[in-house]
Amino acid sequence: xxxxxxxxxxxxxxxxxxxxxxxxxxxxxxxxxxxxxxxxxxxxxxxxxxxxxxxxxxxxxxxxxxxxxxxxxxxxxxxxxxx
Amino acid sequence: xxxxxxxxxxxxxxxxxxxxxxxxxxxxxxxxxxxxxxxxxxxxxxxxxxxxxxxxxxxxxxxxxxxxxxxxxxxxxxxxxxxxxxxxxxxxxxxxxxxxxxxxxxxxxxxxxxxxxxxxxxxxxxxxxxxxxxxxxxxxxxxxxxxxxxxxxxxxxxxxxxxxxxxxxxxxxxxxxxxxxxxxxxxxxxxxxxxxxxxxxxxxxxxxxxxxxxxxxxxxxxxxxxxxxxxxxxxxxxxxxxxxxxxxxxxxxxxxxxxxxxxxxxxxxxxxxxxxxxxxxxxxxxxxxxxxxxxxxxxxxxxxxxxxxxxxxxxxxxxxxxxxxxxxxxxxxxxxxxxxxxxxxxxxxxxxxxxxxxxxxxxxxxxxxxxxxxxxxxxxxxxxxxxxxxxxx
Numbered sequence: 001x002x003x004x005x006x007x008x009x010x011x012x013x014x015x016x017x018x019x020x021x022x023x024x025x026x027x028x029x030x031x032x033x034x035x036x037x038x039x040x041x042x043x044x045x046x047x048x049x050x051x052x053x054x055x056x057x058x059x060x061x062x063x064x065x066x067x068x069x070x071x072x073x074x075x076x077x078x079x080x081x082x083x
Numbered sequence: 084x085x086x087x088x089x090x091x092x093x094x095x096x097x098x099x100x101x102x103x104x105x106x107x108x109x110x111x112x113x114x115x116x117x118x119x120x121x122x123x124x125x126x127x128x129x130x131x132x133x134x135x136x137x138x139x140x141x142x143x144x145x146x147x148x149x150x151x152x153x154x155x156x157x158x159x160x161x162x163x164x165x166x167x168x169x170x171x172x173x174x175x176x177x178x179x180x181x182x183x184x185x186x187x188x189x190x191x192x193x194x195x196x197x198x199x200x201x202x203x204x205x206x207x208x209x210x211x212x213x214x215x216x217x218x219x220x221x222x223x224x225x226x227x228x229x230x231x232x233x234x235x236x237x238x239x240x241x242x243x244x245x246x247x248x249x250x251x252x253x254x255x256x257x258x259x260x261x262x263x264x265x266x267x268x269x270x271x272x273x274x275x276x277x278x279x280x281x282x283x284x285x286x287x288x289x290x291x292x293x294x295x296x297x298x299x300x301x302x303x304x305x306x307x308x309x310x311x312x313x314x315x316x317x318x319x320x321x322x323x324x325x326x327x328x329x330x331x332x333x334x335x336x337x338x339x340x341x342x343x344x345x346x347x348x349x350x351x352x353x354x355x356x357x358x359x360x361x362x363x364x365x366x367x368x369x370x371x372x373x374x375x376x377x378x379x380x381x382x383x384x385x386x387x388x389x390x391x392x393x394x395x396x397x398x399x400x401x402x403x404x405x406x407x408x409x410x411x412x413x414x415x416x417x418x419x420x421x422x423x424x425x426x427x428x429x430x431x432x433x434x435x436x437x438x439x440x441x442x443x444x445x446x447x448x449x450x451x452x453x454x455x456x457x458x459x460x461x462x463x464x465x466x467x468x469x470x471x472x473x474x475x476x
Contacts, residue, residue: 016259029311032259035463042467058397058468060315 004048005069012040024067029060038063045069051076092150098130099154103161110162111432113288114440117281119244120288123158123165124202132169134197136176141190142197148177148321148388149381152328159332160339163444164288166332168202168241170325171289174318175203175249178265178306181317188303192247192267204245206296210235214453217314218260222253223305230266230302233295237279240291246270250296251310263310266300273298285443316394320384322452323407327377330448331370334414334421337441338363338370341421344428344436359424366420373413380406397468404461411448418442 002024010019013028014037022031028038042063046052053062053076062072106123113120127133136151137143151173158166176196183189195201207216221234232252239248247269254264279293306313341363348357383402387393418441422429425436432439 030254030259030262030309032261034261035460039463039467046467053467055396055398055469058464059392060311060395061392 001070001073002066005045005066005073008041008044008048009066012044013037022066024070025065028063028065033063041069045073049073049077051080092153095132095135095144095146095150096153096157098132099157102126102130102132102165103157106158106165107161110165111440113162113164114285114443115287117283117287117290119241119290120162120165120168121244123162124168124244127165127169128200128202131200133172133176133200133202134193136173136180137193137197138180138184141193143193148324148384152324152377152381155325155328156332156335159329160336162288163329163333163441164286166329167286167289167326170329171205171240172203173325174321175205177317177321178249178313179203179267182306182308182313186303186307188301189267189306192304196247199246201246202241202244204239204242204248206234206236206239206242206248206250206294208236208238209251210237210293212260214456216251216452217263217311219251219253219263220260222256222258223264223266224256225302225305228302229299230305231299232266232268233297235278235293236296237293238291239275239294239296240289242275242292242294243277243290248273248296248298250298254309261311264305265310265313266298266305268298268300268304272300284446285440286447312395315400316391319400320380320387320394320403323403324377324380324384326448326451327373327380327406327410330410330414330445331373331377333441333445334370334373334417337418337421337438338366340429340436340438341366341424344425359426362420362424366417366424369413369417369420373410373417376406376409376413397464398471401461401464401468402471404457407452408454408457408461411454414445414448415442418445 006019013019013033015032042053057072061068063069102123105126106120109120109122134142135144135146139145155166155170158169179189179193209220211220212218221232223230223232232250234250234252247267249265249267251263251265253260254262274297275294277292278295281291345357345359345363380403387399393399418438422438425438428434428436429438431437
């Protein structure tokens with residue numbers, strides 16, 4: 001999953017530095033992730049993992065870092081398994 | 084002995100109304116001369132309105148955003164420029180209240196704002212950023228305990244009249260344009276060189292000149308939280324809501340003038356319906372829509388205020404953006420309607436029904452943070468966020 005997120009970040013993030021240089025914990029907004037790019041990234045994640053982000057997870061915290069994204073996506077996929 | 088007594092909204096409104104009387108008396112001159120509303124701001128200070136949002140423990144009155152919006156409306160009916168100065172000061176104060184309480188320096192500064200009734204200005208706009216205040220070109224330089232900043236600030240509303248300026252910049256020399264901080268500089272810590280003069284269609288008294296800002300201050304005056312958080316969690320909501328309070332006030336006064344015109348006609352010709360009466364009914368409905376919109380926004384903010392996740396959610400951003408779009412667009416329709424009702428008496432300056440100033444002032448609403456930018460932002464969010472379809476939720 002981490003690899004897919006990084007691929008999507010490289011594709012849609014529009015960051016001034018290569019995605020490979022960003023640590024899992026680094027603040028993506030501070031690294032230059034714009035709100036437009038973050039939405040493109042979210043759409044890419046929805047498409048790749050065949051899921052939808054519920055509105056209560058659409059906040060800055062859920063997408064603040066690669067680790068946070070991974071946690072958010074995992075939570076949604078796990079919830080689906082239970083349901 | 085520290086006797087902190089909750090001030091009633093009625094008492095706040097009475098103080099605001101006394102300021103509005105002063106503001107109204109000078110409104111036409113402030114407008115025609117494009118000068119700062121000194122008298123109204125002096126009245127705000129003497130009525131102690133500049134510190135009302137600050138916590139009681141720091142000498143303020145802990146007024147809520149709704150109470151402050153109501154004051155914006157009261158002042159907006161008298162002089163839009165004075166009301167906007169008050170609103171912008173309170174937006175800056177909200178950054179201090181929401182994001183500065185844990186910092187010793189900022190808490191001490193809040194005590195000064197309340198005690199000395201200091202007027203706060205904002206410098207978020209910069210030449211070259213294309214109007215996007217979430218980007219900066221300039222960077223603050225921290226050298227030991229001191230910070231220095233130079234900024235080509237193309238707009239600093241009432242910059243020449245403020246007691247302090249809250250200014251954004253990149254967090255350090257190598258920071259990305261969106262990695263910003265906000266810093267408080269006191270009047271004696273900066274120099275302003277005027278680069279542009281505010282000669283505008285309306286809102287002429289805000290004196291939003293452009294300046295080259297050069298400041299040096301203790302580094303502890305930098306807000307401890309990133310500006311991105313401040314912008315998302317307090318500035319977005321307080322700007323759209325307090326501005327909307329001002330705009331509602333401008334349009335409410337226009338409707339009051341139109342109603343006075345219709346009533347005067349009705350009294351002169353008993354038994355017949357004056358020509359503008361039907362339009363007055365129409366405009367009354369539009370005005371109520373703007374009012375409901377602002378009230379709903381204030382409620383949404385009050386409900387979300389203590390939950391940082393909710394404040395930074397898309398649902399909340401969309402809701403606040405929508406408040407701004409709807410109120411800024413609808414007030415123009417309302418004032419235009421009021422002018423159709425008053426006819427030439429509304430078009431002419433210097434009559435009891437004059438609406439030229441209202442119309443010109445109201446035209447700023449769509450431009451201060453361009454509605455196109457806001458709509459683009461909302462449209463991006465709506466690619467992923469699902470529109471709230473509930474009535475009360």
